[in-house]
Amino acid sequence: MGRTPCCERKDLKKGPWGPEEDEILINYINKHGHGSWRSLPKLAGLRRCGKSCRLRWTNYLRPDIKRGPFTLDEEKLVIQLHAILGNRWAAIASQLPGRTDNEIKNLWNTHLKKRLLCMGVDPLTHEPFTSGGPTIRPRSSPATRHMAQWESARLEAEARLSKESLFFNSPPTSVKPDPDFFLRLWNSEVGESFRKLNGEAKTDCRSPISQASSSTKCGSVSGVTIDVGPIAAGSSTPKSSRTEDPIIFDASFSSCSNESEDSSDTALQLLLDFPINNDMSFLEDVDTYATPPQC
């Protein structure tokens, strides 16, 4: 006995939506809300399955959808978030207001992936290809190097978090690091400061961290509240709250250890040390980079 099919009715329409169907759906949802997607088509008088209605609404008809091409900043953000989150399109989309997971997935598969490949960066790992790797030879552009730095920082921090989970969990039921640690960090004040500084720092090439530590020009990022969730407290985050709920974590984030050269500090520093001066300008014009033959 298998799973019941989502749409039993054989007369259900498939394929592209027509303007009349869109109108019916919009009118119905504006009037009644979507309620149960499964029963919506019947109530609204649509010959579609609920799943199809939900998809049409969330990916196309929702009023807060931002149409049009992605901006350079959005593309950068997608790449950065993909390095953190992998193919978790919904989580990535939640960081880009008005953009849908489907749209971001398409952007990635049709544009960004190719650009990274052309740069000699593995879109899966965000690491430069090694000489023994796939067909593309690595290029030593600052952006490429930075992505490699980023990825190793990520792995390093993951390893450290595993250690910390072990330390805090007694007995440890799960030592799997919360995959959303970085997203929370990204959403934290640190991430926000970074994003702001990254935008402002076009005139000052140093990373926010180095600015904070060596200059007062842009203020300090120390002592801020970081919402990295319950990971450091040793609990594993339930999946339902994995991306959205901010959980306050004090700046003692790395102070559980007194090591001055804490590896998570290194990771944090690298997190904040994304290329300033628009080092991802490759997005604007891939052709300005020496292009491998297959690009």
Added chain:
DNA sequence: AACCACTTCAACCGCTTTTGG
């Protein structure tokens, strides 16, 4: 103008996760 190859993106499919009884 006709054909073909390639690209894009909306929509579908099937699996997983969440929710509620």
Added chain:
DNA sequence: CCCAAAAGCGGTTGAAGTGGT
């Protein structure tokens, strides 16, 4: 705790559009 239904998600598909010959 268990189970079924509903919702959510990511991978894949295929029609439409575009560019080259």
